[in-house]
Amino acid sequence: MSMTLQSDEELFSAIADPSRRRVLDLLVSNGAASAWRLADHVPFSRQAVSKHLVVLDEAGLVSRRKQGREVLYQVDPDRLHQATRAMADLAAQWDRRLNAIKRLAEAAHAESRNQAAIPREPESLSTKERT
Amino acid sequence: MESLMVEREILIEAPAEVVWRTITEPDQMVLWFADRVDLVAEPGAHGSMHFGEHGGPVVVEIVDPPTRFSFRWNHPGEEEPTAGNSMLVEFTLTPEGEERTRLRVSESGHELHHWSDVEKQRYADDHRGGWATHLDRLANLLAERP
Secondary structure, eight states: OHHHHHHHHHHHHHHSSHHHHHHHHHHHHHOSBOHHHHHTTSSSOHHHHHHHHHHHHHTTSEEEEEETTEEEEEEOHHHHHHHHHHHHHHHHHHHHHHHHHHHHHHHHHHHHHHHHHSOOOOHHHHHHHHO | OOOEEEEEEEEESSOHHHHHHHHHOHHHHHHHSOSEEEOOOSTTOEEEEEETTEEEEEEEEEEETTTEEEEEEOTTOOSOOOTTTOEEEEEEEEEOSSSOEEEEEEEEOOOOTTOOHHHHHHHHHHTTTOHHHHHHHHHHHHHHOO
16 A cells, blocks of 8 residues: 555656656657657757656656667556546545535535524523423 | 646635635644644745645645635655645635635646746647646557557
8 A cells, every 4th residue: 555655656746747748748659769869859958858767767657678779768558547547536636625625615604694694592591492 | 837737626605705714724624635734824834734644844825815825735745845846736716606606726746947938838838738638648649559
């Protein structure tokens, strides 16, 4: 359980950065590519691309292989699917919180409206009426 | 410039002031959010939130009652949340009549540090649907590949 949590956190922080998502995006649409090739298509340096690839690699989102003198990176489909699911989970989590806020706020509002509509009777009077 | 991870909204049958108290008062926040909340809704205030054994620091950003409330957290990180390491949670309350409020929440990612404004704008335009949609698209593209 805690292992899953840990790897989800790693996955999350890997995809939280838009530049890394840009790199992922390129790898998905173009297939395997080297850091050099990727750097031609992004507005940041090859060094930055390499750093992003390291993080993506550690999160398991990309895998690397050597081809000649180049290192090629490609997307891991299973891990990407897991990332997609993590995003759906995040949305579901906020939906649960929003629903809880709705219940709380509507209950508080109903309560304050009732209090305004029925002025509270003095304690002694209501006790007398009940007996 | 933040990158949107998720955006959700809900319609609540209560005035914005009531919704505002629900989302900003710690004794209410423990009912819908974290197990322990130590937070004052003031701009720049440092606090914390805990979920069972997990949790960490929170920094309040915008407090504009009863329409905007935002804070930064890097759950489950322990470091002080800053623009570079954290997620920004933003609540927007829009009154729709006297007794109805539309509540929108967004959670967004890290800032784009080294892009020019034009590049940031282009990226934002490309990803207007949010990251979840973007990932769906990625997954679809991937599925189409041989």
